[in-house]
Amino acid sequence: MDTTLTVRKPGAAIGDRVEVSASDLPQCLAGGTTAPVLLVTGTPYAPGLDAVTGDLLWQAGVREVRIRETVGADDGILHFLHFLREAASYDINVVWESAGGLGCDARLLYHLPPPAGDPSWRSAYRYGLCHYRVGPGFVTVTDQRRGPTVPITLGETHEIRLVRDLDRPGQSEESSAFVALLQSGLIISHGRDALCLPYRLRRWPIPCTAI
Known part of the structure; x- marks a missing residue:
């Protein structure tokens, strides 16, 4: 259909x-x-x-x-x-x-x-359970899906590229950066494709301490 x-x-x-x-x-x-x-x-x-x-x-x-x-x-x-x-x-x-x-x-x-x-x-x-923020030369992820907050800072060029490239479904790869993000649960793969899971906060929650 x-x-x-x-x-x-x-x-x-x-x-x-x-x-x-x-x-x-x-x-x-x-x-x-x-x-x-x-x-x-x-x-x-x-x-x-x-x-x-x-x-x-x-x-x-x-x-x-x-x-x-x-x-x-x-x-x-x-x-x-x-x-x-x-x-x-x-x-x-x-x-x-x-x-x-x-x-x-x-x-x-x-x-x-x-x-x-x-x-x-x-x-x-x-809202905001797993999101990321973009800084100059780094990406900070806040992840509370499986327990207490786990802040993760991505500073490697390959990691930042993957977050950008997999903003929409894209091809999986065998790089060490890809494997690390896959194991941390920040990207998901299905078949030959993969997707970055955290999203950018587009609305700030009230109260802001909610995240």
């Missing part, structure tokens, strides 16, 4: 919606569409979703995304996790259901909007 993204405007009737393809959604959102609710029908693994950033969603007025299809560890799962991560960067609510395991330790995903029916994930989730 093709992926269709349905934009429903505030107060619109159920049938008053605009359907766009995954590849056309960025242009639709950038056009100023006011859409507090975005419905995703069909496979949620469309590569075109990689172009949908949290900034586009937020500026277009999207405050909630609803995924119609149940999500499992299928090929392309990293595209869906990237979409979740972008929504999480602005604390945008995502309503979705999991078909079971997503191909990794679920605790690595606790910083992303949780699926319905997973009490452990839902109780652990909060």
Whole structure:
């Protein structure tokens, strides 16, 4: 089934919606569409979703995304996790259901909007649980997914490059920097592809001590 993204405007009737393809959604959102609710029908693994950033969603007025299809560890799962991560960067609510395991330790995903029916994930989730900040020549990661805060400073050129290159799903590699980030849970791999899991904070929480 093709992926269709349905934009429903505030107060619109159920049938008053605009359907766009995954590849056309960025242009639709950038056009100023006011859409507090975005419905995703069909496979949620469309590569075109990689172009949908949290900034586009937020500026277009999207405050909630609803995924119609149940999500499992299928090929392309990293595209869906990237979409979740972008929504999480602005604390945008995502309503979705999991078909079971997503191909990794679920605790690595606790910083992303949780699926319905997973009490452990839902109780652990909060905004800013695993995020990073960019400085001149370094990246600082704050990770609280599996217990007390574990601050990590990435200063090696290869590590910083991986954080940048894997902001969207990209190819796995065998470098020592890649293996180190994989073992620390800061990137996730599926098949030949990989994705950086922490997101940048785009909204500062209140109170700021929440993170």
